[in-house]
Amino acid sequence: MIRALLLLVLLGAAPAYAETVVAGLSLDEVGITSSFDGTEVLIYGAVRRDAPEPAGPPMQVIVTLEGPAGSVTIRRKDHIAGIWINTEEVGVSATPSYYSVASTGPLDEILDPAEDVRQRISVPLAVRAFSGPLEVEDARPFTEALLRIRVAEGQYSLAEGSVKLIEGTLFRADFKLPANLVEGDYKVRIYLLRGGEVIDLYRSALPVRKIGLERTLFLMSREHAYAYGMMSLVLAVVAGWAASAAFRMLRR
Amino acid sequence: MQIYLPIADVAVNAFLLLGLGGVVGVLSGLFGVGGGFLITPLLFFIGIPPGVAVATGSNQVVASSVSGVLAHLKRKSVDIPMGTVLLVGGIMGSAAGILVFNWLQSLGQIDLVVQLSYVVFLGFIGLLMAQEGLRSWRRARNPGARRTKRHQHHWVHNLPLKMKFRASGLYISVIPPVLVGLVVGVLAAIMGVGGGFIMVPAMIYILGMPTKVVIGTSLFQVIFVSAFTTMAHAVTNQSVDIVLAFLLIAGSVVGAQVGTRLSGRLKAEELRMLLALLVLAVAIKLALDLLLTPSDLYSLYPGGAP
Numbered sequence: 385m386i387r388a389l390l391l392l393v394l395l396g397a398a399p400a401y402a403e404t405v406v407a408g409l410s411l412d413e414v415g416i417t418s419s420f421d422g423t424e425v426l427i428y429g430a431v432r433r434d435a436p437e438p439a440g441p442p443m444q445v446i447v448t449l450e451g452p453a454g455s456v457t458i459r460r461k462d463h464i465a466g467i468w469i470n471t472e473e474v475g476v477s478a479t480p481s482y483y484s485v486a487s488t489g490p491l492d493e494i495l496d497p498a499e500d501v502r503q504r505i506s507v508p509l510a511v512r513a514f515s516g517p518l519e520v521e522d523a524r525p526f527t528e529a530l531l532r533i534r535v536a537e538g539q540y541s542l543a544e545g546s547v548k549l550i551e552g553t554l555f556r557a558d559f560k561l562p563a564n565l566v567e568g569d570y571k572v573r574i575y576l577l578r579g580g581e582v583i584d585l586y587r588s589a590l591p592v593r594k595i596g597l598e599r600t601l602f603l604m605s606r607e608h609a610y611a612y613g614m615m616s617l618v619l620a621v622v623a624g625w626a627a628s629a630a631f632r633m634l635r636r
Numbered sequence: 637m638q639i640y641l642p643i644a645d646v647a648v649n650a651f652l653l654l655g656l657g658g659v660v661g662v663l664s665g666l667f668g669v670g671g672g673f674l675i676t677p678l679l680f681f682i683g684i685p686p687g688v689a690v691a692t693g694s695n696q697v698v699a700s701s702v703s704g705v706l707a708h709l710k711r712k713s714v715d716i717p718m719g720t721v722l723l724v725g726g727i728m729g730s731a732a733g734i735l736v737f738n739w740l741q742s743l744g745q746i747d748l749v750v751q752l753s754y755v756v757f758l759g760f761i762g763l764l765m766a767q768e769g770l771r772s773w774r775r776a777r778n779p780g781a782r783r784t785k786r787h788q789h790h791w792v793h794n795l796p797l798k799m800k801f802r803a804s805g806l807y808i809s810v811i812p813p814v815l816v817g818l819v820v821g822v823l824a825a826i827m828g829v830g831g832g833f834i835m836v837p838a839m840i841y842i843l844g845m846p847t848k849v850v851i852g853t854s855l856f857q858v859i860f861v862s863a864f865t866t867m868a869h870a871v872t873n874q875s876v877d878i879v880l881a882f883l884l885i886a887g888s889v890v891g892a893q894v895g896t897r898l899s900g901r902l903k904a905e906e907l908r909m910l911l912a913l914l915v916l917a918v919a920i921k922l923a924l925d926l927l928l929t930p931s932d933l934y935s936l937y938p939g940g941a942p
Contacts, residue, residue, distance in 0.1 A: 418879065420640040421647050457937040467926040469748045470935075529934030563640065563647035598642040605643055605874045613870030616695050616878050617863050620885055624702025627889030631707075631897075 403443070404432050405574050405586035414561065414570075415595040422563040425449070425590065427572060428556040437552055441579040444487070444494040445547050446505060447557040448575075449590070451482030451539075452568030458526040474526040481566040482539050483510050486546045486557040496580030503582055505575065507531065507540050538562050565592055643877035644688040650883055652682065657696065657884035661891020664700040665707070666899045667836070667851065667911045672697045672829030672862070673758070673918060675884065684880065691869035691876045692884070697830040697862040699885040700892045701855045707896040708852030715803035715849045718813060719856035722835070725814035726861045729821020734868060737826050751922055753827055758919035761837050765912035772905045804845045804853075816842060821861060830858035830865075833915060847908070851899065 407429030414423055427447055437443070455477045459470040487494060491506055504510045511534075512527055534540040539562070549555045574586040594602050605612045639650040656678055660671035672693050679689035708714050740746045797810050816838045824831030835854045839845045845853070870876045899907060 416640055418640050418642075419638070421638040459935055459937060461930055461933045461935070463929075468928075468930055469926075526934065529932070530936065533932065533934065533936055563638065564645055566645065594642060598640060601878055602642045605870070605876070605878075609871045609874060610867075612874075612878070613867045613876065616870060616876050616881055617698060617866060619878065619882060620695055620699035620863075620866075621702050623882075623885045623889050624699040624704075624892075625706060627703045627893055628706035631893040632710075 402434050403437075403576060403578075404584050405576055406430050406432050407572075407574050407586050407588065409572065409588065409590055411590065413591040413593060414565070415593060416565065416567070416598055417596050418598055420563065420565075420598075422565075423561050425559045425561060426556060427559065427574070428554075429574060429586070430554050431552070431576060438578075443549065443552050444489060444577040445549055445555045445557075446485065446487040446491075446495065446575040446577065447547055447555075448486075448505060448510070448571075448573045449482070449484045449559050450480045450510065450571040450573070451592075452480070452566055452570070453478040454481050454566065455479075456530065458530050460526065460529075474523050476527070476530065479511055479530065480540075481568075482561070482570070483507060484541045484543070484559055485510075486543045486559065488545065488547045488549050488555070490544045491542070494577055494580065499577075499581055503575065503585075507535070507542050511540065561592075567592055567594055639879065639883070641684075641688075641877050641880045643875065644684050644692075644880055646683055646685075648682060648684070648880075653880065653883035654887040656682075657887025658891040659887075660696075660884075661700050661703070661888030661893075662895040662898070663891075663914070664697075664832075664855075664888065665704045665892035665895020665897075666902075667832075667895075667907065667914075671700055671888065672824075672831075673754070673827070673833050673915075676829065677918070677922070679880075684877075685875075687873060687875040688877050688880070691866065691873070692880045694830065694862045694865040694869065695876055695878075695881040696884040696888055698859055698866060699881075700888040701830065701832075701859040701862065703889040703892040704896055705852060705855040705859060707893065708855060711852070711900070712803070713849050714852035714856050715801055715845070716853075716856065717799070718801045718804055718806075718843075718845070718849075719853045721799070721810050721813045722817040722820075722853070723857045723860050725817025725819075726821040726824075726831070726857055727864060729818040729823075730825040730861055730864055731821075732818075733822040733825025736822065740826075750827055751926060753823065755919050755923045755926065757823065757827075757834060758915050759923070761834065762912050762916035762919055764841070765837060765908055766916065769905055769909035769912055773909065776905065801845075803849050804843075806843070806845065808843070812843060817857070824861055825865060830862040832858045833911075836911075 407427065410426035410428070411423070414425070431443065455475065456479055457473055457475050459473040461468045462471040464471070485491070485505065485507060495505060500506050500509055508531060511531060531540065547555055547557045570590040570592055572588040572590055575582050576584040593599070637650045638647045640647045656675070660675045663674065664671040675696055676689050676693040679693060680686055705714060737746065740749050798807055799810050800807050816835070820831040820835050820838065823834055832854045835857070836850055839850045839854065840847060866876060
């Protein structure tokens with residue numbers, strides 16, 4: 385009740401001290417070429433105000449970068465008849481292939497838990513959108529394993545305190561995208577927070593595409609599978625023959 | 637130098653792939669195995685998705701087998717009629733194997749079956765070869781000892797449809813080679829390999845072919861079986877990565893030439909013993925994976941929420 389009132393007050397008061405984000409990205413798009421080895425993305429911006437900065441809790445900024453969603457199956461091994469085999473599994477129909485959170489401070493201090501639930505900002509909440517009929521009684525260990533494995537592989541990350549806010553106005557966040565990127569549109573979200581509540585949200589997108597030879601080969605493998613398969617075989621036969629011929633020449 | 641693979645969607649070191657191809661190439665030239673049973677687990681190990689590793693591995697096997705078989709053709713150590721008979725069975729077998737593979741996949745236990753069949757077959761064949769190798773090694777040390785007869789006459793020689801295989805010096809029925817080809821074809825498709833490592837001992841121990849022609853003949857038939865498998869993967873699940881294949885092939889064709897030259901210098905017993913040890917090492921490694929407690933009980937498989 386108190387929170388609802390607070391929200392009303394906040395919403396009512398918002399126009400008076402409207403604070404909004406203006407932001408940009410260091411890249412318009414990420415092109416995956418054969419020499420692609422991950423890339424750095426700089427997300428920068430400023431807080432625009434119609435009035436002087438209000439007193440009270442300081443401004444906080446959270447920036448998230450989310451990769452396209454895909455399905456994944458999580459399997460658990462059990463010890464049966466002396467060997468370890470996959471027994472139970474949980475299918476997750478849509479989970480982000482990449483999710484990274486950068487913030488000006490520890491999330492539990494700058495973000496209200498209820499607001500986190502609404503906006504799905506923190507890593508576990510953003511990722512936990514699983515579905516499907518669950519064959520297991522308790523799916524929690526499976527989703528925890530998903531988080532643990534993806535965090536260990538650098539696909540999910542949380543960098544608290546990595547966003548620098550200068551003079552309460554200018555900020556920048558650096559993201560390091562790994563080499564094993566999934567193609568698609570990466571969603572950029574910038575949250576402005578005061579007192580744990582989101583006061584403005586800015587959205588943008590960062591397209592990640594294969595380009596050049598990578599794209600040609602990828603498309604060919606999907607659209608002309610027979611030709612692609614024949615090309616792979618011809619390559620193999622020619623290479624095998626060429627090496628044999630070259631060695632014969634060398635021995636002469 | 638990192639290179640991004642368009643189908644596997646990962647970046648890997650190009651020189652690592654060239655080296656990996658080279659090592660497997662040497663082995664394939666030396667032993668007449670396509671190298672699929674080594675390249676596929678090695679690719680898993682460096683982080684290539686399993687589906688792509690299996691499909692691209694079979695493409696690489698085509699190249700190293702072509703390279704190897706040309707060198708063997710020069711030395712006249714390929715029994716083409718025998719290879720063709722084996723191939724007839726092999727193609728039927730791999731077509732059937734792909735059906736079995738899809739059936740197991742629908743049950744969700746393909747990984748286990750693949751791993752178990754690697755352990756069982758590699759272990760069995762490795763032991764068989766090691767025992768044989770030890771016996772002939774001992775015989776070489778005391779020449780006075782009793783020799784076992786090389787050509788034993790058993791049921792294999794009493795079947796109809798006999799055919800002359802001149803290069804092998806055999807006059808036997810075509811039924812056993814077709815059956816050997818068939819069984820190897822089924823296993824090859826399930827395990828995602830060319831099947832040379834099963835074919836070679838089967839030719840020596842079941843068909844009684846001389847070791848000299850076994851390697852070339854095995855390579856000859858592996859070319860066609862793995863070409864068939866590569867095409868099947870490219871068309872059904874689009875998991876052949878041509879950039880990955882190119883790097884592996886570049887390394888392996890050179891390696892295969894080196895291996896073939898080496899195989900002419902080593903004695904048959906030494907060759908057999910080395911292959912036995914290699915096969916046993918892979919079998920033990922895979923068995924440990926099944927027996928030891930995994931570091932993480934949970935694993936992620938992209939796609940396919942059933």
